[in-house]
Amino acid sequence: GKNKSVESKICILGGPGVGKSALVVRFLTKRFIWEYDPTLDDESVVMEILDTAGQEWSIHREGHVRWADGFVLVYAINDRHSFEEVSSIKQCLDEVKKTNVQCVLVGNKIDLLHEVNVPTSEGERLASDWACAFFETSASDGGEDISELFHELHREIRRRKMIE
Ligand code: GDP
Numbered sequence: 001g002k003n004k005s006v007e008s009k010i011c012i013l014g015g016p017g018v019g020k021s022a023l024v025v026r027f028l029t030k031r032f033i034w035e036y037d038p039t040l041d042d043e044s045v046v047m048e049i050l051d052t053a054g055q056e057w058s059i060h061r062e063g064h065v066r067w068a069d070g071f072v073l074v075y076a077i078n079d080r081h082s083f084e085e086v087s088s089i090k091q092c093l094d095e096v097k098k099t100n101v102q103c104v105l106v107g108n109k110i111d112l113l114h115e116v117n118v119p120t121s122e123g124e125r126l127a128s129d130w131a132c133a134f135f136e137t138s139a140s141d142g143g144e145d146i147s148e149l150f151h152e153l154h155r156e157i158r159r160r161k162m163i164e
């Protein structure tokens with residue numbers, strides 16, 4: 001059939017050094033340069049992805065939150081503090097948007113299994129509290145899971161836009 005295009009604006013947030021930029025680069029280089037495929041579920045997809053860094057986040061927080069349709073919240077599985085950080089970021093997002101924001105939770109650096117500080121079960125529990133999808137990824141090993149987390153969020157955004 002004729003493709004309609006669905007646009008999603010995605011903001012990626014998390015503590016410093018958890019791999020936010022690495023994940024975005026992984027996803028974009030895989031999807032849009034070497035394996036360019038602009039359709040998903042028979043619809044053409046336009047994703048705008050905003051990568052953020054610490055300082056900028058605190059200055060532009062409200063603007064980023066209003067701009068975005070959904071959020072990728074990233075912690076590193078070897079960094080317990082980063083896990084606590086995503087909780088406070090999520091709380092802040094909900095306050096600004098005045099609703100349970102659409103997000104996916106990502107435990108990155110799963111290749112560092114010997115350094116694990118945040119077990120899978122804790123990530124799963126937090127995601128279940130937030131009623132969102134949960135992924136464990138490695139931006140250095142890379143895999144389908146990275147594409148899948150962006151696609152899942154895009155699909156959620158599309159679903160909500162169709163209801164509204
Ligand atoms: P950001 O501050 O969240 O954007 O983090 P970066 O993407 O800049 O990554 C911070 C550091 O962690 C860099 O040295 C990356 O190479 C490294 N890194 C990112 N993702 C992974 C991963 O999945 N596994 C490992 N072992 N290192 C990673």
Ligand code: MG
Pocket residue numbers: 020021022051052053
């Ligand atoms: Mg970065």
